[in-house]
Amino acid sequence: MNVFNSILILAAAFLAVFAEAAFSFPHRLLGAQIDLLPALMIYAALNLDIFTVSLLAVLGGLWFDSLSANPFGISILPLYAIGFPIWWKRDLLLRELPFAQVILGATASAIVPALTVLLLLTGSHEPLLGWGSLWQWIVMTAGGALATPIIFGLFDWCNHTFGYQPLVQTAFRPDREIRRDKKAK
């Protein structure tokens, strides 16, 4: 839980939002764009402090809305609605298990767009919805579920490679070393 992790997750969110807008092949191939912010939020909520989780919700939401036709700021609350409860109960969740990561990723990726659309409809906006939206929702859920363990693996590797690792004290003590000279032999 250091600054490096926080910067890394925010940089990843920035690039993820840009990639979602720049690369449209998932949309052309599957009919829906996969959102990586819920998966990043799961990682942040399980591994980082509440300040980073809050910052990710605010900045991630604002970045997403700035490239979208969404009203500015509407994506913050759905992201935080996922991040905050998971951070709250993070000690009870099996964060190490890939299966748990998949389930959490799927749940977050399903809830975040649903909440955003609900907020849009509440605010008398008119998003493009229909039966096809159900397919898009399934694609987003499945995409988020697959992306979550990948993100966990990637960030764990980054932490291990670039992050600060405290020195582990070994059982070896030089004052207890048994010295043998030639005579003892």
Place this chain on the structure above:
Amino acid sequence: MSRNKHYVALGSVTLATLLVLNLPSQAASRLKMGVGSLFLPLFALAGSAQQLPGKAIDAALPRSQLLKEIENLRQENQQLKVQQLQANAALQENNSLRTQVGWAQQQPWKLEASQVVLRDPANWWRTIWIDKGTRNGIRDNCPVLTSDGLVGRVSSAGTYRSQVILLGDPNCRVSARVTNPAHDIGILTASGPLDNSLLNLTYLSSSAVVKSGQQVTTSGAGGIFPAGIPIGQIADAEKKEFGLYTEARVKLSANLGALKEVWVLTNPQLP
């Protein structure tokens, strides 16, 4: 403080969200543009990434094929120049007749070419970002088209880039005219979130005789799009609400899923 930091965080995020959501629309729009401009350095990267497959294909094409293509383009250019001469003569004639009748003269279209750099990351909107803005003469509501037909309109023009709402987005409704003898007019609306090539042409009169294959163009009503821009052609039609009105499906001429370069009409002349 440290024990209750989660409550402080929750309160701060909720407050910040409410504050941003309740900003006046102009301030929110400016803030949105400002935050979006953080991505400006990456725009060029996106443009290059999109051009990379095309460049790779160009590099792999044999020289003979390229020369043949150049020759074809030269011939096409000659033909278009001749057609341009004819069009200029027709425009002059039209303008002199308009002057005699006392109507305002028609100005030729002023088009600004621009590249599509980004697409809306949300699945429930159909918008794109182009790499031209107000410094290129682009303003809000300028019509956007390709050589095939209408694409949409500029929804928000920034200094260096603009957001374009595509046809099929619920916020982009177009008054369209069918080229049948009655010149029936309807409203072009979204059909569904998955298929972006078919749109609904609704509120056609109950007596409208709309057949498959008939061309659809902008009607000029509505104050945004000038008349006569091609949109597509009728795919099928049916009576709605016990024959109260007719609704048709329109197959768009422009491929909205593969837009790379678009033209912005910076001096739309409205009737």
